[in-house]
Amino acid sequence: MKRTLENIENQFETFQILNEEGEIVNEDAVPELSDDDLKEIMRRMVYTRILDQRSIALNRQGRLGFYAPTAGQEASQLGSQYALEQADYILPGYRDVPQLIWQGLPLYKAFLFSKGHYVGNQMPDGLNAVSPQIIIGAQITQAAGVGIGFKKRGEEAVAITYTGDGGASQGDFYEGVNFAGALGGQNIFVVQNNQFAISVPVEKQSAAQTIAQKAVAAGIEGIQVDGMDVLAVYAVTKDARERAINGEGPTLIETLTYRYGPHTMAGDDPTRYRTEDMNDEWEKKDPIVRFRKYLESKDLWNEDEENKVIEKAKEEIKAAIKEADNTPKQKVTDLMDIMYEELPQSLKEQREEYAEKESK
Structure with a gap:
């Protein structure tokens, strides 16, 4: 049995396309993306980092309510979202507001969600999504139902859901992936393993060496991917989507990533459970720095281009928070x-x- 377990675990090597220096290390796996696509992905990542910084400041000013920082997880969140189609359905966790925004949620509504305003939970026409789930892992069983519904209707769409490594320790996780596997749901389950859930290290949550290997028990595809590598995340999500709509069943994707900030702005102190050495190690893997190096090597990105994105983000964020503030209480x-x-x-x-x- 020990050898069997080792054989299973050895099958789940981390999939990567870009290394920390922004160099291609897996030429055969590079996805077919145009130069415009590559620049758009970078634009979204930079914009989202600025949005995170500004949201933290707004939270500290008392102008936002609940907020879960996203810095460090841009490749995991936006690489997977960029692989989706508009017909697909997103069932996010509370840290996954960026995916909703880039799928079509107006920015002011994202701020209203943080404020606890019901308008922030009203999805606009054309955006197939539910509000971010606060109960950890509850969205996974809901996603299974949506994915199975797509299959029964014969629709070319998938239900994608997100949780963290802590969510993968919940009963809803096992129930959801098992149910979707048993009925062949058109599902993508993304577990963003940012190493700590709220504060408990992932190695203390499970004896399994990877979260991806938990797919084996559910009889579905599983893959572990470098979650700081936006090209790798995009590639595996794109492949999972195609297999789902082709009737090949769900996929569990574990993205190895890191949140640079606290779990939420509600009093968490990450210095109590993370070391400076660990922070320094993951800073070197920053998804934006890595992708910037890659694009610069292709003459697709420069400092002026990035500054334009930053200024536009600041302007739009300022306008959106004003609109949220002016929404009737x-x-x-x-x-x-x-x-x-x-x-x-x-x-x-x-x-x-x-x-x-x-x-x-």
């Missing part, structure tokens, strides 16, 4: 009105009470 009666098509009698009475209070 939600009322208790608003929540009652959108909860039911027809209010039960007991709530009608309560609504009248709150309406009277709100009118004063």
Whole structure:
């Protein structure tokens, strides 16, 4: 049995295309992306890093509510999102707002989500997604249902869901991948292994050497990818999508990544469970620095180009937070009105009470 386990674990080598110096190390696996595609991916990564920095500042000013930093995970998040089509369905975790934004969620609504405003949970037409899930891992079983629905309808679309390594320790994770595997759902399960969940090291969460190998028990495809390498993440997600819509079943993707900030801005102190040496090691793997080096070697990117993206991001973020701030504050009666098509009698009475209070 020990040899069997070792044989399984040895099959899950980390897939990589770009090394830390931005050099191609897997020529055969380089995805077919145009120069414009490559520049667009870089633009999104730089923009998202600025959005993260500004969101942290806004949170500290009291202008945002709940916020989970994303710096360090841009390749994992945006490389996978760029491989999607508009028909695909995203079921994100709370750190996965960037994927929603680049799939079509207006930036001001992303800020309203952070503020806890119901408008921030209203997806615009054309965006197939649900609001970011706060309950860790709950989105995985929901995604299984959506993916199976796509299969039953014969639609060429996939349901993609995201969680962290902590989410892979939840019962919903095992139930979701098992259910999707058993019924051949058109699913992509992305586990962004940023090493610590909230504060517990991944090696203390499971005796398995990889999260990707957990796919074996569910009878589905599994792959571990360098989550700081945007080309590698794009390539494996693109392949997983094609296999899903071709009836070849779901895929579990483990992206090895790192969050440079705290778990959330709600009081987490990462210095209590991460060392400076570890931070320094992962700083050298920064996905934006790595991709920048690659694009510069192809004469596709320069400092002026990046500065333009940074300035545009700052301007759009400023306008979006202003729009969010100017959105009418939600009322208790608003929540009652959108909860039911027809209010039960007991709530009608309560609504009248709150309406009277709100009118004063």
